[in-house]
Amino acid sequence: MKYCAFLRGVNVKGTNMKMADVCQVFKKAGMQDVGSVLASGNIVFSSDQNAEDLKTTLEKAVSDHFSYEAFLFIKSQEETEIFRNSNPFEKSDDLHIYAFVGNPGVENVLMEEFTKASKTENEKAEIIDNLFYWQVPKGNTLDSSFGKVLGKKNLKDQFTSRNINTFEKVLKKMSSR
Structure with missing residues (x-):
């Protein structure tokens, strides 16, 4: 496999x-x-x-x-295909879209943290099929209130995130092997 x-x-x-x-x-x-x-x-x-x-x-x-x-x-x-195909956000040159790969249930923890965080314009999050997606304006990823939450030590073994474009590249490599 x-x-x-x-x-x-x-x-x-x-x-x-x-x-x-x-x-x-x-x-x-x-x-x-x-x-x-x-x-x-x-x-x-x-x-x-x-x-x-x-x-x-x-x-x-x-x-x-x-x-x-x-x-x-x-x-x-x-x-991996589900991560790419379930993306709820429309691609834009001004926005990054991240999908979060993690332990079961981490999407609820992330949504709770996102709900508490202050947001910039066009910053959104959704859970689709138990997968957490985050849209943030380019240049704001690390500076956003939610972006800072992602580095919390107590969450380091729970998830990692990737730009939606990375899933495209991963799937291309998987298909070529």
Whole structure:
């Protein structure tokens, strides 16, 4: 089965790693057809194992190799397509659209935090099929009230986010393998 591992916190705040090195860790852990998409920690691969077992195996392998506490969220090609296809927002050159990959139920935690946060014009969030989507004007991602919530330490093992365009690139890579 084809999967994508979405790593949290890669190449931010001092956690620097080359994707070629991450791919080698995946290969050593027994994954096939391994490749990366962008430098933000999106590793496409094939395996006969289920996602839960893969998460355990790969988090340990990446953590051990890079000497940091790794958090990965494993999604099948079909699940990754749902992230792309369920996007409730219309693409615009002025806006970023993010989808959040995480543990079951995290979408409700994120919506609660979003509801409490102050918002800029055109900043919106929706939950579609238990997936959390966030639209924010370009240039405001890290400065927005909700954007600051995303870095909370108590949430680091709960989710990671990707721009909707990243899902397009991941799916293109999955289809070519």
